[in-house]
Amino acid sequence: MTSTKRFLDRIMLLDLxxxxxxxxxxxxxxxxxxxxxxxxxxxxHRFRGMFRLDEDRCIKCTLCARDCPIDIIYIDWxxxxxxxxxxxxxxxDRFDIDLQRCMFCGLCEEACPTNPKSIWLTTKTYExxxxxxxxxxxxxxxxxxxxxxxxxxxxxxxxK
Amino acid sequence: xxxxxxxxxxxxxxxxxxxxxxxxLKIALVMAVVLxxxxxxxxxxxxxxxxxxxxxxxxxxxxxxxxxxxxDVAKLLVKEDSIPDRAVxxxxxxxxxxxxxxxxxxxxxxxFGPSSATTGGANWxxxxxxxxxxxxxxxxxxxxxxxxxxxxxxxxxxxxxxxLRSAAQMISYEVPQGxxxxxxxxxxxxMSLNGIVMSQxxxxxxxxxxxxxxxxxxxxxxxxxxxxxxxxxxxxLPEAESELVAGFHTxxxxxxxxxxxxxxxxxxxxxxxxGVTLFLGGWSRPFPNVEVLxxxxxxxxxxxxxxxxxFTLKLVVFLFTFIWFRGTFPRYRFDQLMDxxxxxxxxxxxxxxxxxxxxxxxxx
Amino acid sequence: xxxxxxxxxxxxxxxxxxxxxxxNFGPQHPATHGVLRLKVKLDGERIVDCxxxxxxxxxxxEKLFELHPxxxxxxxxxxxxxxxxxxNNLAYVGAVEKLIGIIVPPRARYIRTIxxxxxxxxxxxxxxxxxxxxxxxxxxxxxxxxxxxHVLDLFEDYCGARLTLxxxxxxxxxxxxxxxxxxxxxxxxxxxxxxxxxxxxxLTNNRIWKKRTVGVGVLDxxxxxxxGVTGPMLRGSGIxxxxxxxxxxxxxxEVEFDVPVFFNCDTYDRYLVRMEEMRQSVRILRxxxxxxxxxxxxxxKPRVLKAPKEGEVYYGVEGPKGEIGFYIxxxxxxxxxxxxxxxxxxxxxxxxxxxxxxDLLADLIAVIGTTDIxxxxxxx
Numbered sequence: 020m021t022s023t024k025r026f027l028d029r030i031m032l033l034d035l036x037x038x039x040x041x042x043x044x045x046x047x048x049x050x051x052x053x054x055x056x057x058x059x060x061x062x063x064h065r066f067r068g069m070f071r072l073d074e075d076r077c078i079k080c081t082l083c084a085r086d087c088p089i090d091i092i093y094i095d096w097x098x099x100x101x102x103x104x105x106x107x108x109x110x111x112d113r114f115d116i117d118l119q120r121c122m123f124c125g126l127c128e129e130a131c132p133t134n135p136k137s138i139w140l141t142t143k144t145y146e147x148x149x150x151x152x153x154x155x156x157x158x159x160x161x162x163x164x165x166x167x168x169x170x171x172x173x174x175x176x177x178x179k
Numbered sequence: 180x181x182x183x184x185x186x187x188x189x190x191x192x193x194x195x196x197x198x199x200x201x202x203x204l205k206i207a208l209v210m211a212v213v214l215x216x217x218x219x220x221x222x223x224x225x226x227x228x229x230x231x232x233x234x235x236x237x238x239x240x241x242x243x244x245x246x247x248x249x250x251d252v253a254k255l256l257v258k259e260d261s262i263p264d265r266a267v268x269x270x271x272x273x274x275x276x277x278x279x280x281x282x283x284x285x286x287x288x289x290x291f292g293p294s295s296a297t298t299g300g301a302n303w304x305x306x307x308x309x310x311x312x313x314x315x316x317x318x319x320x321x322x323x324x325x326x327x328x329x330x331x332x333x334x335x336x337x338x339x340x341x342x343l344r345s346a347a348q349m350i351s352y353e354v355p356q357g358x359x360x361x362x363x364x365x366x367x368x369x370m371s372l373n374g375i376v377m378s379q380x381x382x383x384x385x386x387x388x389x390x391x392x393x394x395x396x397x398x399x400x401x402x403x404x405x406x407x408x409x410x411x412x413x414x415x416l417p418e419a420e421s422e423l424v425a426g427f428h429t430x431x432x433x434x435x436x437x438x439x440x441x442x443x444x445x446x447x448x449x450x451x452x453x454g455v456t457l458f459l460g461g462w463s464r465p466f467p468n469v470e471v472l473x474x475x476x477x478x479x480x481x482x483x484x485x486x487x488x489x490f491t492l493k494l495v496v497f498l499f500t501f502i503w504f505r506g507t508f509p510r511y512r513f514d515q516l517m518d519x520x521x522x523x524x525x526x527x528x529x530x531x532x533x534x535x536x537x538x539x540x541x542x543x
Numbered sequence: 544x545x546x547x548x549x550x551x552x553x554x555x556x557x558x559x560x561x562x563x564x565x566x567n568f569g570p571q572h573p574a575t576h577g578v579l580r581l582k583v584k585l586d587g588e589r590i591v592d593c594x595x596x597x598x599x600x601x602x603x604x605e606k607l608f609e610l611h612p613x614x615x616x617x618x619x620x621x622x623x624x625x626x627x628x629x630x631n632n633l634a635y636v637g638a639v640e641k642l643i644g645i646i647v648p649p650r651a652r653y654i655r656t657i658x659x660x661x662x663x664x665x666x667x668x669x670x671x672x673x674x675x676x677x678x679x680x681x682x683x684x685x686x687x688x689x690x691x692x693h694v695l696d697l698f699e700d701y702c703g704a705r706l707t708l709x710x711x712x713x714x715x716x717x718x719x720x721x722x723x724x725x726x727x728x729x730x731x732x733x734x735x736x737x738x739x740x741x742x743x744x745x746l747t748n749n750r751i752w753k754k755r756t757v758g759v760g761v762l763d764x765x766x767x768x769x770x771g772v773t774g775p776m777l778r779g780s781g782i783x784x785x786x787x788x789x790x791x792x793x794x795x796x797e798v799e800f801d802v803p804v805f806f807n808c809d810t811y812d813r814y815l816v817r818m819e820e821m822r823q824s825v826r827i828l829r830x831x832x833x834x835x836x837x838x839x840x841x842x843x844k845p846r847v848l849k850a851p852k853e854g855e856v857y858y859g860v861e862g863p864k865g866e867i868g869f870y871i872x873x874x875x876x877x878x879x880x881x882x883x884x885x886x887x888x889x890x891x892x893x894x895x896x897x898x899x900x901x902d903l904l905a906d907l908i909a910v911i912g913t914t915d916i917x918x919x920x921x922x923x
Contacts, residue, residue, distance in 0.1 A: 034748040035508070041744050042507045042682055046230045051689055054238075063696070064721065067703035088615040124618040124709045129717060232685035336566065412679060413751055416905065509751045510679025512905040513588070 062143045067123045069144040072114060077137040079109040083127035091117040092127060118147075205305045209286055217444045218248035224502050231506035251437075258433035263334050266430070270332035275431070275438035277325030281318040282445035288314055289452045290373045292462050292486035303462070303483045304373060311372040312364060315453055316357060319408065322446065323349045326417075329439070333430035344513055345417030349408055351520045356404035358528035362397035362535045363457040366390070372453075376461035385460040390542075393534035398458040400528040402500075405450035407520065409443060412505040416513050451497035459493050462486030563591055568907075570599050576673060576911065577918030579892075588903045593896045597889075600922040608882035613639045613848045614712050616882070621707040623884065624920040626669050629662035629698075630862035632711040637792060638858035638869035639713040642850055649794075650838040651715035656794040657728070657831050658701070658710060659860070660824040664735070665694040666863035667817045671742060674814070674912035678755050683742050690738050693731050700724055713848060715841035725832055732828050739821055747818070756810040760898040760910035763808065770897075771890045774865025775820065776914065779813035781806040786861035798830040810913040817915075820863075847877055857885075864888055864915050884923060888916040 053060055062068065084092040095113040100106070131138050188196040222237065222244055229236030237244035262271055288311040292303025308314055323346050330342015363386045364370060367378040379385055387398040407414040431439060455461060463486070480488065511519065568581040578599035584591040604623060608616050620635045621628040633655055640647060647655075668691045672684040695705040700721055702710035710716070746752045762772070764780040777784055785802040787795045803819035805812035850873020859868030865887025874880040891914050899910050 032750075034750055038507045038745045038749055039503060041741060042231045042503065045233050046227075048233060050230070050235050051233055051692075052235045063700040063703070065701070065703040065718070066699060086615060088611055088618050122618055122707065123704070124707070125703060126615060126618070126709075228681070232682050233689060234685060336564070415679070506682050507745070508680060509675065509746075509749065509755060511751055512755055512903060514903065515754050 062145065066143055066145075067125045069123075069147060070116075070128065070138055073137050073139075074111055074114075076133045077111065077114075078133060079111055080132060082130040082132065083138055086126045086130040088124060088126060089120050089122065091120050093117075202305060206287070209291075209305060210283065213283065213286055213445070213448070214441075217441055217448060218252065220444050220448065220498065221251065221440075222247050223498070224505075227499065227502045228506050231503070255433055255437040260433045260435065263430050266334045267332040270328040272435075274325045274329035274332060275435050275442065277328065278322045278442035279325075279438050279445060281321040282442055282449050285315050285318050285449045285453070288372050289449075289456060290376055290461055291490055292483040294373055294377075303486060307371055307373045309369070309371045309374075312360060312370040312375075312457075315372075316353075316360065319356075319449070320353060322442065325442070329431070335430055338430055341417045345410060348410070348414065348417060348513075348516060348520075351517055352404045352407040352414075352524070355400050355520060355524035355528040356408060358525065358532055359397040359401040359404065360457065361532050362386070362394060362528075365532070365535045365539055366394070372456050372461075375457055376463060379460045380463050385458065385463075385465075387458040390535050390538040393531045393538060394458070396527055397531040397535070398454075400524050400531065401454055401458065404520075404524060405454060406501065406504060407516070409446040409450055409501075411443075411447065411501055413508040413511050414516055415505075416510055416516060447498065447501055448494070451494050451501070454497060455490060455493045462490040464489050566904075576916060577921075579911075579916070579918055579921070581895075581907075583904070583907065585904060588905075590899050590902055590904060590907060593899055593907070595892055595895055597892070597918070597921050600918045602923065604923040605882055605884060608879055610878065612877040613643075613850070613879065616879075617712065618707065618709045621709055622919060623886065623923055624862065624864065624867070624888065624917045625706060626917050627662050627666040627863045628706065628708040629658045629710060630860055630867060632708060633659055633793070634858060634860045634862070634867045634869050636711045636713045637860060638856055638871050639848070641858050642854050642856040642871055642873055643713070643844075643848055644851075645714050645842050645844050647715055647842055648839045649836045651840045651842075652793045653831055653835050654716050654720065654840065655711060656798070657828060657835075658698075658708075659793070660827050660831070661694050661697060661728075663824050663863045664821055665691050667821050668694075670817060670863075670912075670915045674909075674915075675746065677908045677912045678752070680746065680752070683745055686738065686741060686745075690735065697724070697728055697731065700727070712841070714844040715839070717841075719840050725835070728828065729832055732825050732832070735825055736822065739818060743818060747815075753811060755906075755909055756814060756913075757807075758809050758811075759902060759906045760810045760913055761808050762894060762898050766894060766897050770893050772865070772894055774862070774887055774891070774915075775813050775816045776865065776891050776894070778802065778804045779816045780808040786859060786866055790859075792860060794831060794834075795827075797834065798827050800827045800830075810909055813913045849873075849875060849877055850879065851875065859885065862887060864917065864920070865891060867920075886920040886923065888914075888918075888920040892916050892921055 079094070079096040081094050081096075084090070084094045093113060093115045094111070096109045096111050098107050099110050101108050127138055128136055184201075187200065225247070226236035226244065237247045240246045240250045262268060287305045288308055290304040290307070294302045294304070294307065326349070327342055327346045330338045330340075330345070333339070333342075363375055366382075366386050366389050367375040369375060369378065375386075382389070386394050388394055406412075410417055564585045566583045566585055568579075568583055570578040570580045580596040580599065581593050582596065583593045602622075604619055607619050617632055617635060620631040624631050639645075668687040672687040672691075675681075675683040698708060698710070699705050701724060702708050702718070704710075762776060762780050764777075764782050767777050767780050768782065773784070773786075781804060783802060783804045786792070787800075788802055800823045803816050803823065805815050850871070852873070852875035854873040855871065857868055857870045859866045866885065867887055868885035870881075870883040870885065871879050872881040895910065895914060898914075899907055902910070
């Protein structure tokens with residue numbers, strides 16, 4: 020750029036006008052605002068939201084409790100003879116999750132050996148706020164099974 | 180309407196009416212409109228900034244956020260009014276008033292429309308002092324006191340720094356602003372604001388385009404100095420959140436803060452109104468001397484109202500440019516700001532003044 | 544918190560007989576990008592000295608590493624530099640693999656490179672947003688975050704989270720790319736360079752931006768080398784050192800790219816370095832997507848990863864902010880014995896007083912922005 024052109028550039032403030040032009044054309048463009056809560060953004064298929072336990076699939080191996088990086092899963096089980104099938108089977112006494120510390124990392128889900136997984140995080144629920152302090156902080160087994168799963172996602176598809 | 184007013188005039192006596200009641204009515208009307216305009220300017224700023232930034236502005240409180248200023252005012256009114264412990268009370272209380280008051284007072288001389296000579300009816304301004312321009316400059320200077328007092332009386336380091344910086348900025352930008360105001364004065368030959376508008380009409384062109392390029396230089400300097408005077412981006416360092424946590428109005432809350440805030444927007448509107456009056460032809464239509472475009476006179480409206488419509492349109496363009504600047508530019512550092520004012524704007528405005536003077540002598 | 548003022552000059556009388564003012568840029572401040580506390584000694588507007596005081600975000604991450612086996616520590620690494628989680632993960636899993644001796648299959652290496660470069664773009668976009676808004680330009684913030692949404696959506700599609708990714712494991716990748724991900728990524732790469740051009744149009748030639756950043760925060764290259772500064776800070780001072788070229792890891796030896804180096808050592812040059820790095824990231828991404836091989840994504844490794852007794856390793860990667868490294872000592876058990884993090888922001892923060900001495904208070908904000916610190920990393 021020759022020095023006269025640069026001088027004219029400085030005097031005529033062309034760099035400032037370029038910036039003004041860029042912002043001006045955005046007035047007429049489509050806005051990216053998503054009007055929450057009327058519109059919501061759809062989480063992806065693998066989104067790690069609030070998890071849910073399906074007790075009928077659970078084999079009580081406690082691998083999830085062992086793999087949790089912050090040890091927030093508390094499992095108690097005992098063995099009992101089922102009167103109908105005359106076989107020993109494990110029954111779940113307690114499966115509690117301390118939600119104050121859960122970081123939704125998904126390691127418990129990865130550890131679960133059943134197929135489909137018994138503990139799975141893809142309920143796509145991320146709105147966990149509550150009005151009272153004692154709700155939603157310590158989830159016990161009963162609540163875990165009835166967690167507010169959106170009905171269209173009650174069963175997770177297996178990824179090939 | 181006209182019969183009501185003339186009936187009132189007869190009842191009260193012409194002297195009392197002309198000098199007390201009519202001005203009082205006009206002041207009430209202008210203040211109501213101006214204060215409403217200031218409140219909705221805050222909404223307009225947020226919406227326009229949002230649009231520039233590829234998002235919608237406020238749109239929750241009423242359709243398109245129309246009730247947002249009311250919600251803001253209501254919130255600020257019920258906030259706790261706290262005064263810092265060792266603040267200087269009288270200065271703390273007086274400071275916001277000194278910022279808002281003078282800005283509103285200037286509206287007394289701004290011509291929103293033609294005088295009674297043109298309309299054959301009422302004057303479309305509150306009053307026309309024949310040293311109107313001097314009055315405007317004087318009132319604009321008083322707001323500096325408000326800022327200094329606000330910053331100093333808060334008894335806080337951040338506020339003090341912000342107040343001093345703002346005061347230095349405003350004083351140093353008043354010099355080029357004053358010089359640039361001399362140019363329309365030279366071109367018009369009168370200091371009265373209505374007279375300046377009339378002379379733009381008579382000369383058939385706006386002063387921003389008079390004696391090209393000197394009129395334009397003066398307009399440009401006035402605009403930049405106006406942005407700096409009202410502490411707006413790119414010259415808003417004194418109240419920059421990221422640097423000094425809101426500067427001189429850090430310690431203010433509730434309605435006092437609202438007054439400072441209002442004062443800033445009132446300043447913006449005043450700077451725009453004066454700029455429109457002096458450089459962009461006030462209430463006259465664009466291209467006043469071109470016959471072909473005489474439909475722009477809006478003949479279907481009464482003359483005064485047409486003038487008001489053009490005035491408002493030009494004011495809106497000015498205000499939009501203020502907001503546009505805020506959305507686009509980074510901020511100048513304080514010493515660079517002062518550099519710009521003293522080293523660049525003052526010589527430019529001086530060139531404009533001298534050039535206009537010479538051109539006036541040579542070309543009449 | 545006790546104040547550490549061992550080698551500081553005490554407030555003294557300057558030539559005019561005026562005392563210096565000490566200003567506390569407290570932990571809560573809109574411009575310090577986290578809980579950083581700075582004690583600034585001012586002479587009028589000139590900064591005489593400044594001491595950063597950190598530790599407000601210390602969470603004991605390095606101790607937490609010692610309590611769990613190797614693969615469970617990956618979520619902890621996300622939370623150090625929370626803006627660029629993928630490169631943290633990469634450094635950690637790379638260190639574990641080097642310690643135990645696992646070879647990662649090629650597809651996993653390419654996927655890791657793609658994730659790391661996407662993360663670099665996302666981190667630089669955030670840096671640009673906050674830097675610009677500190678200097679006063681509000682609009683680049685919104686434009687960059689709009690682009691960042693696309694990158695975060697890509698991450699969400701891949702591993703389920705947007706910020707704390709947990710997307711790598713020692714030995715490979717936990718899941719493969721979902722169907723349609725490469726197309727989405729390619730779409731993003733095509734549209735991104737025009738956005739970079741937009742930000743540049745708003746800022747690079749803007750005279751106000753140049754006035755605020757040229758000549759501000761000058762970092763001498765020798766001082767930078769002495770303090771161990773890495774990343775764009777170093778490359779803005781003229782030293783051509785990038786771990787991706789010097790010690791290639793993952794798939795970087797198989798792609799072509801340039802490393803931007805500028806020589807004026809000021810804030811403007813660091814800005815140019817990071818903008819150019821975004822473009823080079825796009826170039827790397829394009830090549831990686833073209834060359835993506837098929838194959839397994841997890842190496843054959845033992846079920847329980849045990850470190851060799853007396854094994855110790857250091858492994859560093861080029862994160863967006865500099866070299867992030869892990870020094871892991873194993874003792875034969877599944878847990879690490881000691882895991883020490885080399886955080887780039889911590890070392891970059893050391894040079895803040897060197898850069899800012901003699902400049903004005905308003906420049907402090909610009910310089911903190913250009914140092915690109917994330918307090919999660921500084922304090923761990």
